[in-house]
Amino acid sequence: MGKQFDELVNFHSKSSDFVSVAIAVDESIFISYYETMVDSKSLLQDLFPVIVRLNGDKIEDLYASLPFPGKQIVTDTNEQTQLLMIGYILLSNRTEEACIAVQAVRTESRSINAPEVEFSVIGPKDALIEQLDTNIMQIRRRLPVPELRVTRMEIGSLSKTKCAVMHLEGIANPLNLDYMMKRLNKIDMDVITDSTNIIQIIVDNKYSLFPQFLETERPDRLAHVLSFGGIAVLVDGSSQAFTGPVTIGQFLVAYEDYYLSWHLGSFFRILRILSILFSIFATPVYIAILTYHYHIIPTLLIGPIISSRINLPFPPYLEVIFMELTIELLREAGARLPTKIGQTIGIVGGIVIGTAAVQAALTSNILLTIVALSALASFAVPIFHFSNTIRVIRYPFILSAQMLGLVGIVVCASFLLVHLLRLKSLGTPYLQPFYPLRFQDWQDSVFRVPTASFNKRPGAFRPLRKDRTRTKKPDIDE
Amino acid sequence: MPSHHSIQANQQIPSSSALYIIFGTQVGLDYLTFQRKLTQAVGQDAWIALLITALLIHLAIWWMFTLLNRQQADLATINKRLLGTWIGALFNTALIVYFLLICMMSIRLYSEIVRIWIFPTIHIWVLELILLLLSYYLVSGGLRVIAGFFMFSQLFIVLNGIFYFLRNYYHPTNLLPIMTHTIPEISQAVWSIIPSFMGVEALLMFYPYLNNGKKAQRWSHGANAITMTVYLIILVFTLMFFSQEQLKDEMWPTLTLFKFVEFPFMERVEFIGATFQLSRVTPILSLYLWSALQTSKQQFRFSKRRMLPVYLVIVFIGSLMFHDVQQVLKSYSIIGQVGFVLLFVYVPLLIIVTRWLPVKGKGL
Numbered sequence: 001m002g003k004q005f006d007e008l009v010n011f012h013s014k015s016s017d018f019v020s021v022a023i024a025v026d027e028s029i030f031i032s033y034y035e036t037m038v039d040s041k042s043l044l045q046d047l048f049p050v051i052v053r054l055n056g057d058k059i060e061d062l063y064a065s066l067p068f069p070g071k072q073i074v075t076d077t078n079e080q081t082q083l084l085m086i087g088y089i090l091l092s093n094r095t096e097e098a099c100i101a102v103q104a105v106r107t108e109s110r111s112i113n114a115p116e117v118e119f120s121v122i123g124p125k126d127a128l129i130e131q132l133d134t135n136i137m138q139i140r141r142r143l144p145v146p147e148l149r150v151t152r153m154e155i156g157s158l159s160k161t162k163c164a165v166m167h168l169e170g171i172a173n174p175l176n177l178d179y180m181m182k183r184l185n186k187i188d189m190d191v192i193t194d195s196t197n198i199i200q201i202i203v204d205n206k207y208s209l210f211p212q213f214l215e216t217e218r219p220d221r222l223a224h225v226l227s228f229g230g231i232a233v234l235v236d237g238s239s240q241a242f243t244g245p246v247t248i249g250q251f252l253v254a255y256e257d258y259y260l261s262w263h264l265g266s267f268f269r270i271l272r273i274l275s276i277l278f279s280i281f282a283t284p285v286y287i288a289i290l291t292y293h294y295h296i297i298p299t300l301l302i303g304p305i306i307s308s309r310i311n312l313p314f315p316p317y318l319e320v321i322f323m324e325l326t327i328e329l330l331r332e333a334g335a336r337l338p339t340k341i342g343q344t345i346g347i348v349g350g351i352v353i354g355t356a357a358v359q360a361a362l363t364s365n366i367l368l369t370i371v372a373l374s375a376l377a378s379f380a381v382p383i384f385h386f387s388n389t390i391r392v393i394r395y396p397f398i399l400s401a402q403m404l405g406l407v408g409i410v411v412c413a414s415f416l417l418v419h420l421l422r423l424k425s426l427g428t429p430y431l432q433p434f435y436p437l438r439f440q441d442w443q444d445s446v447f448r449v450p451t452a453s454f455n456k457r458p459g460a461f462r463p464l465r466k467d468r469t470r471t472k473k474p475d476i477d478e
Numbered sequence: 479m480p481s482h483h484s485i486q487a488n489q490q491i492p493s494s495s496a497l498y499i500i501f502g503t504q505v506g507l508d509y510l511t512f513q514r515k516l517t518q519a520v521g522q523d524a525w526i527a528l529l530i531t532a533l534l535i536h537l538a539i540w541w542m543f544t545l546l547n548r549q550q551a552d553l554a555t556i557n558k559r560l561l562g563t564w565i566g567a568l569f570n571t572a573l574i575v576y577f578l579l580i581c582m583m584s585i586r587l588y589s590e591i592v593r594i595w596i597f598p599t600i601h602i603w604v605l606e607l608i609l610l611l612l613s614y615y616l617v618s619g620g621l622r623v624i625a626g627f628f629m630f631s632q633l634f635i636v637l638n639g640i641f642y643f644l645r646n647y648y649h650p651t652n653l654l655p656i657m658t659h660t661i662p663e664i665s666q667a668v669w670s671i672i673p674s675f676m677g678v679e680a681l682l683m684f685y686p687y688l689n690n691g692k693k694a695q696r697w698s699h700g701a702n703a704i705t706m707t708v709y710l711i712i713l714v715f716t717l718m719f720f721s722q723e724q725l726k727d728e729m730w731p732t733l734t735l736f737k738f739v740e741f742p743f744m745e746r747v748e749f750i751g752a753t754f755q756l757s758r759v760t761p762i763l764s765l766y767l768w769s770a771l772q773t774s775k776q777q778f779r780f781s782k783r784r785m786l787p788v789y790l791v792i793v794f795i796g797s798l799m800f801h802d803v804q805q806v807l808k809s810y811s812i813i814g815q816v817g818f819v820l821l822f823v824y825v826p827l828l829i830i831v832t833r834w835l836p837v838k839g840k841g842l
Contacts, residue, residue, distance in 0.1 A: 295746045406753040421626040422619040435626040
């Protein structure tokens with residue numbers, strides 16, 4: 001047995017799940033593996049019977065007589081350790097330093113389930129799972145062309161997380177790919193457990209509340225973005241992949257829109273834009289008007305407002321902050337509890353706290369309606385991270401409305417606008433298609449055109465080929 | 479001729495952005511007050527003076543582009559190039575003072591609007607401080623971000639739809655008779671309306687950042703035409719709404735128009751109108767701050783990031799020096815007329831000089 005290999009075995013033997021035994025007729029072959037990492041069934045049924053009958057002294061001879069796929073000769077000790085750690089079996093004879101690594105990785109994972117975060121009533125019912133290869137398979141099945149390139153890399157000095165960067169050669173802009181690869185290669189971190197870890201490291205602006213990559217669990221959405229020229233990153237152990245560059249227009253898109261008729265899709269998208277605006281501005285405007293600008297309220301409307309607030313001891317802003325925090329509390333408690341209890345909490349909170357708070361003169365009926373509606377509106381945003389952002393940026397608006405009324409709201413909105421104008425995702429302006437103004441991209445963000453007319457890729461990805469169709473529609477008289 | 483200067487591609491702004499930047503700076507906050515000056519001079523013939531002024535500005539835009547296309551540089555660089563180090567520095571310092579004065583006036587004017595129309599008890603300096611913080615954030619994003627803000631702030635045009643709701647109050651006969659004023663009277667009116675068209679001179683500074691200078695000329699003329707149209711619409715409705723005697727005493731005719739609008743869910747629209755002027759004044763403030771920064775960068779090689787806080791402090795202190803809104807408006811007219819001299823005397827002079835002088839050095 002080689003001296004180095006001996007050291008290797010000794011080093012690994014400190015873990016109790018490491019196995020290193022001599023087998024074969026004359027005990028000339030050593031087999032070493034982590035029993036927790038290898039597939040014991042294939043080990044017993046396929047590998048052992050062959051190995052026991054092996055003969056030959058040289059490693060090359062052994063190698064040639066092994067009838068398995070995924071075998072290789074390894075001489076470097078570090079590489080041997082790496083292979084051991086991911087579930088390979090090492091075969092060694094007593095004389096040589098080199099040994100044979102045979103793949104026997106235990107592949108246990110859950111089956112492909114329906115998407116839960118980006119649920120859709122109609123459309124495909126498969127979502128990404130925690131296993132990288134299965135995820136890549138799901139995308140490759142949707143885009144079975146050789147131009148779909150996969151670049152694998154390992155990130156994390158301890159976790160050695162496998163990542164795959166995917167793009168469509170000839171469509172994706174090499175600049176975007178270059179940006180993404182540079183940033184991924186620059187990551188220096190010990191443990192990466194999920195794609196969100198990576199996103200938080202590689203974002204353009206760490207201080208921004210806005211998501212700068214699009215996270216998704218839908219393989220159909222990934223294939224779609226890839227076909228536009230986006231770059232997708234899949235991470236092993238994470239059921240969410242992310243794509244870039246991203247623009248604010250993409251956050252208005254729920255993937256189900258594409259499965260509905262275009263009228264419905266457009267209607268829902270416009271509804272979402274309105275709901276985002278409502279969700280941000282409803283309660284601050286309530287505070288501003290009731291605190292400073294009550295002249296704006298018409299005479300007929302002022303009656304109901306007064307009667308609903310007549311018993312209320314608090315100023316509008318305290319009332320609003322109290323109700324907004326209650327709703328956040330309900331949401332947070334519901335999210336942390338198991339599903340069944342979570343539902344109960346929702347009902348208890350919604351009905352009991354709602355009516356009781358009004359009767360106890362903690363809040364007014366009108367405000368309760370506004371707060372509930374704006375909470376609902378924030379949940380209409382299809383991307384989870386974006387809807388969280390919308391809910392949080394309300395609070396600066398509420399405070400500034402209390403301080404300066406409508407002027408405060410406009411100041412706050414201006415700050416928000418400047419922030420969005422400055423923000424970039426992979427070097428691409430975030431506020432597209434609104435600024436820089438690309439009316440062509442509105443067809444797939446603000447509303448949705450019929451699928452057949454949607455024949456140009458969005459300019460935000462700066463694709464190398466713009467046309468989605470192979471033939472051009474003839475002009476009049478052609 | 480394509481631009482051959484050293485601005486990086488990702489710092490350039492599309493030539494179409496000249497449209498909303500120039501339109502935005504021209505209209506500024508002037509559309510709240512310009513009717514009064516005009517009617518004081520020429521009554522119902524105000525629109526003639528408006529058209530003449532717009533034509534004059536078209537002329538100015540035309541020769542500004544003649545100069546800029548020939549030199550492929552901004553005004554500060556041209557000054558330095560043609561006038562030498564010392565005289566150039568003098569002129570460029572004057573230019574910085576001009577830009578900063580406009581900043582002081584516009585920020586003070588908005589604060590006064592807020593004080594007059596919304597919060598009578600607010601401290602001016604609080605509002606100015608907030609606005610300056612906002613413009614710090616905006617300017618440090620660079621010209622690209624300022625241009626973006628300009629685009630969004632031009633959505634105010636929609637507010638003009640409000641004139642429809644006043645349809646029961648108009649008296650079209652107010653516009654008659656036509657042409658009852660003499661030419662001196664009309665030229666007096668033109669002179670008084672010139673400041674409301676100022677803002678085109680910012681082009682002299684941001685021209686090198688446009689990705690296609692030649693194309694930008696069309697957009698700039700377009701911007702001036704839109705400015706004229708918007709002024710014309712507001713002017714005609716104002717003239718039909720107010721009698722001339724009323725209008726002569728009305729300091730904020732446009733906001734007063736807003737006052738008469740009523741919706742089933744909202745009254746007193748002037749609160750909204752006055753508030754949203756913030757989104758109009760912020761980009762103008764930022765553009766002129768940026769222009770001042772660009773001038774000091776080209777002339778003295780001062781870092782923009784370092785000079786920005788200095789200029790903000792100067793603007794803050796300077797804007798608190800005005801006594802009241804009357805003084806601000808008066809100074810606004812004077813600075814506008816200085817701008818007129820810049821466009822109609824200085825720029826043609828430069829064109830004549832550069833006609834015979836070979837271009838020294840290339841680009842910036």
